[in-house]
Amino acid sequence: MSETRALSPWRIELRETLRLAWPLALANLLQMLVHAVDVIFVARLGERELAASALGIALFGLLMWAFSGLTGIVAALIAEELGRRRHAVRQVRRSVRMGLWLAVASGVVGMAICWQGEALMLLSGQSAELSARAGDFLRIIMWAMIPMVLASVLRNFVSALGRPIFATAITGLALGASLLFNWMFVFGNLGAPALGLEGSALASVLTSVFVLTSYVVAIGADRRLRRYRVFGNWWRPEWSRLREIVTLGSPVMIIIIAEAGLFSGAALLMGRIGESELAGHTVALQIAALAFQVPFGVGQAATIRVGYHFGAGDHAAIGRAGWIGIGVAAGFMCLTAALMIFAPMLLLQIYVDPFAPENSAMVGFAVAYMLVAAGFQLFDGVQAVAAGALRGLQDTRVPMLIAIFSYWVPGYGVAIWLGFYTPLKGTGVWIGLAIGLVFAAGLLTYRWARRETFGLLPSPSA
Numbered sequence: 001m002s003e004t005r006a007l008s009p010w011r012i013e014l015r016e017t018l019r020l021a022w023p024l025a026l027a028n029l030l031q032m033l034v035h036a037v038d039v040i041f042v043a044r045l046g047e048r049e050l051a052a053s054a055l056g057i058a059l060f061g062l063l064m065w066a067f068s069g070l071t072g073i074v075a076a077l078i079a080e081e082l083g084r085r086r087h088a089v090r091q092v093r094r095s096v097r098m099g100l101w102l103a104v105a106s107g108v109v110g111m112a113i114c115w116q117g118e119a120l121m122l123l124s125g126q127s128a129e130l131s132a133r134a135g136d137f138l139r140i141i142m143w144a145m146i147p148m149v150l151a152s153v154l155r156n157f158v159s160a161l162g163r164p165i166f167a168t169a170i171t172g173l174a175l176g177a178s179l180l181f182n183w184m185f186v187f188g189n190l191g192a193p194a195l196g197l198e199g200s201a202l203a204s205v206l207t208s209v210f211v212l213t214s215y216v217v218a219i220g221a222d223r224r225l226r227r228y229r230v231f232g233n234w235w236r237p238e239w240s241r242l243r244e245i246v247t248l249g250s251p252v253m254i255i256i257i258a259e260a261g262l263f264s265g266a267a268l269l270m271g272r273i274g275e276s277e278l279a280g281h282t283v284a285l286q287i288a289a290l291a292f293q294v295p296f297g298v299g300q301a302a303t304i305r306v307g308y309h310f311g312a313g314d315h316a317a318i319g320r321a322g323w324i325g326i327g328v329a330a331g332f333m334c335l336t337a338a339l340m341i342f343a344p345m346l347l348l349q350i351y352v353d354p355f356a357p358e359n360s361a362m363v364g365f366a367v368a369y370m371l372v373a374a375g376f377q378l379f380d381g382v383q384a385v386a387a388g389a390l391r392g393l394q395d396t397r398v399p400m401l402i403a404i405f406s407y408w409v410p411g412y413g414v415a416i417w418l419g420f421y422t423p424l425k426g427t428g429v430w431i432g433l434a435i436g437l438v439f440a441a442g443l444l445t446y447r448w449a450r451r452e453t454f455g456l457l458p459s460p461s462a
Helices: 002-006 009-043 047-072 074-084 089-115 117-123 128-160 164-187 197-221 239-273 275-312 315-342 344-348 357-392 397-421 426-449
Strands: none
Touching (some): 009 047, 009 164, 009 197, 009 315, 047 089, 047 128, 047 197, 047 239, 074 089, 074 239, 074 357, 089 128, 089 239, 117 128, 128 164, 128 197, 164 197, 275 315, 275 344, 315 426, 344 357
């Protein structure tokens, strides 16, 4: 106790933010490895199967992350309730229960969309054969949608209650489960049938069920989490809380779709410029996405810490939580930017052999794009945490408008102009991505800095 009193409020907030952020960031990185396992196994089946898997995952992944964003506002609501009243058992249970209801409802919508996967692929201009294979893949992996979104709600619950390490441990176990199930069902080991591409989809379904079951077991085994009885009276509706989650979460879902659409659109532009440019873009984007998982985790922690102080009505603590999160993310992204500039080959070796002659063109483009990525690393990290901090204030509608404008007007507009009307081509497309992130970071940080002026703070007596 005396040690805590001796620390300044800023140091205490930094400690609490890091305590939340590092397990979440590590869980995000492990989740990327879980997805990479599927790619590694399917790649051995051939180019057509890999392409069908990539198309299917692109649609499934977008839907899953969008619905996770929709339900993810539960973390801010839980944090607010705990900040207002330390043992807000009933209020927390209401938020989690309605989050689980929404997860099932949105998952059903996602499954219906995936069921029409073949038709959607044909509409996007894919070949009939590739669309059929992607459709087959989607009609199996769609069964993972509901378990994944449910698990996302429970991850928010355990993290907001101070148990983020559960997310790390369960995702680590999921990595092992994914390896086992893919090995069994893709190639037919341990007596399982060799299902090929469909086996990888089945492995994803089984892994998602394993993750959901792990969260249920962990919540039941932990004394603090168990007392909230989040699965009790699961059939009882709380319509006002459900409306609140939908109202606050829908803009977050739209932000995710807008950002994913920007990068998917950039891939389409690259495909029109050249195959080597597209390959280099894909690898460079994977590296940038890997680096982004850390500020993404910090942003999740900032949502919880700001939400907690928002519930307590502590204006000074709200400011500390947000600025510390932004500072931590900015510092880390400066490190990744330095690696992209001074050690690009080291990073490329994570995904490809940069010294193989057949990869020379792709590697050349990837290195050029990574130089641009190094320039926007800082802004990417800042916009992620600023959005997370604003989410803790339950401010989601204006950040949604900022994201749509930033990504699609200056961002995609500059990408098209530089990519097709200047000699920059692929590098120009990446400069457009950078411009979009710069605008988003600047506008979101400005809104965060002016939070009192915009009336985002609670009354001190809240």
